[in-house]
Amino acid sequence: MKLERKAKHVIAVGGGKGGVGKSVCSAALAFALSKKGKRTVLADFDLGAANLHTYLGLNAACTLTDFMHKKVESLEDAIVPTGFENLSFLSGGDYSFGAANPAHWMKLKVMRHIHAIDADFVILDLGAGTSYNVLDLFGTADKGIVVTVPEPGAVINAYAFLKGALFRKIHTVFGRHTKIGPVIDKMVNSGESHGTFGLHTFKEIIEKSDPDLTPLINEIGEWFKPLLLVNMTKGDDHQIIENLEGLCSRKLGVELQELASVPANRELSRYLMNMLDFFVSYRSADIMAGINRAADSLLGEINTEAAEERVFRTDFDDDILQGISKLIDGLDDMLFLTVSKELMKCRLFFKPLYVIKALVGMGVDDDLFFCPD
Ligand SMILES: Nc1ncnc2c1ncn2[C@@H]1O[C@H](COP(=O)(O)OP(=O)(O)OP(=O)(O)O)[C@@H](O)[C@H]1O
Ligand SMILES: [Mg+2]
Structure with a gap:
């Protein structure tokens, strides 16, 4: 449905x-x-x-x-x-x-x-x-x-x-990331997350492994x-x-x-x-x-929210998110000069609407972005 x-x-x-x-x-x-x-x-x-x-x-x-x-x-x-x-x-x-x-x-x-x-x-x-x-x-x-x-x-x-x-929330956004996902899992399994865990500590982890993704921490x-x-x-x-x-x-x-x-x-x-x-x-x-x-x-x-957002899809199940993620993978790297593909894919699990609007702004068009008729 x-x-x-x-x-x-x-x-x-x-x-x-x-x-x-x-x-x-x-x-x-x-x-x-x-x-x-x-x-x-x-x-x-x-x-x-x-x-x-x-x-x-x-x-x-x-x-x-x-x-x-x-x-x-x-x-x-x-x-x-x-x-x-x-x-x-x-x-x-x-x-x-x-x-x-x-x-x-x-x-x-x-x-x-x-x-x-x-x-x-x-x-x-x-x-x-x-x-x-x-x-x-x-x-x-x-x-x-x-x-x-x-x-x-x-x-x-x-x-x-x-x-x-x-x-x-951090797990939802970064859990599937190839490098950061395992770091989070390790924290959970070793009980490290019970110590000091905050946006700032997480930002340090990201800065070391994937600096491109740090703006996402500020957004969270x-x-x-x-x-x-x-x-x-x-x-x-x-x-x-x-x-x-x-x-x-x-x-x-x-x-x-x-x-x-x-x-x-x-x-x-x-x-x-x-x-x-x-x-x-x-x-x-x-x-x-x-x-x-x-x-x-x-x-x-x-x-x-502005009424114009209604035309964009607002219901994102796993299949849709995975579909958009694959679509990003397949896009020309030249489109990603100011923002990395990895950041965009992670952001998808945090602010999907924001990402599809950014993609549209980059000239990308796909049925996945819009509500089915
Ligand atoms: N401002 C208040 N003044 C007086 N009594 C209050 C007030 N707020 C809550 N209570 C009383 O505290 C009790 C618990 O309230 P409530 O059921 O809303 O808590 P809860 O956090 O939803 O509990 P639970 O975690 O079990 O769902 C109730 O008996 C309620 O009447
Ligand atoms: Mg209650």
Whole structure:
């Protein structure tokens, strides 16, 4: 099934530690965006431990699990209304064997379907932990929000989560590279990646082996700018948050951007089965003040992709990427005076749309670049 990208913005909400408020904040953010007139889908991607349907008091007839079990053809078919204007819901569904560990091809299929959802915003509520599934879903989003509470354990987990997400992204981009791929595999297998691993150390590795590819590291740094949401703040949390930001900057070479602070609200516990009613009521005013600020800065930050991009292909499965990679191999070397073929092929797994536009700019034309009619 060929899919075209329709979701304008896919936002993943993760954070490593369980119980820090990823689901509550995802739901509140989706609600806030819908109130601002954005067609929003709140999607429960806590594979194997979904609970948003309980929070929303919604018993969806169709779920993500049904999609994974091929009971529905399209993920969009499993999206249900919430009763609130502009807000729809994709339920994770009940626990089923294997749902938490989908096969690689299924993971890719799910990711493609996420981007094909027709909505202004798709908010992915991720599960706890740093499994590859969680990290890859985080990496597939246009923007990632990391939720933490201002406690040492949660902050360390948030750091580990970001480190894992960065590592997975680098693996996706360079994993197939003949020289750099094996270096990454060696790091993983020897446990070296558990030491200091950051964009700067990786840049040093690349500079030694393939200096042509170093601009790509800067691009990954530009792209990987996670947003930080501090939940259940107490008012005296500056130091611990500064520590997290410092750790990310020093060790990972990643700059965290503070998105919002959300205070603890005692009333919330009474609405754990009808949270949307809570968000509507004055009782959630303090939470919604923080969340509305988050929604406003998201809206301000995100650039809407130009409509002209629609003609270009936006859905890239493995076969397409391999096809374009082969096409680059076959092109005249004279075309690659300012940028190397190797860099372009690696960049393909990071910014495919950027690469096909660059190729078109170089005068290369191929059906692979465009959406099939
Ligand atoms: N701002 C808040 N004020 C008060 N309680 C909160 C707040 N945020 C979250 N909680 C409470 O914390 C608990 C955990 O929240 P939530 O389920 O959103 O965490 P989570 O990170 O999604 O957990 P998991 O990793 O298990 O999915 C819930 O009982 C929720 O009511
Ligand atoms: Mg949750």
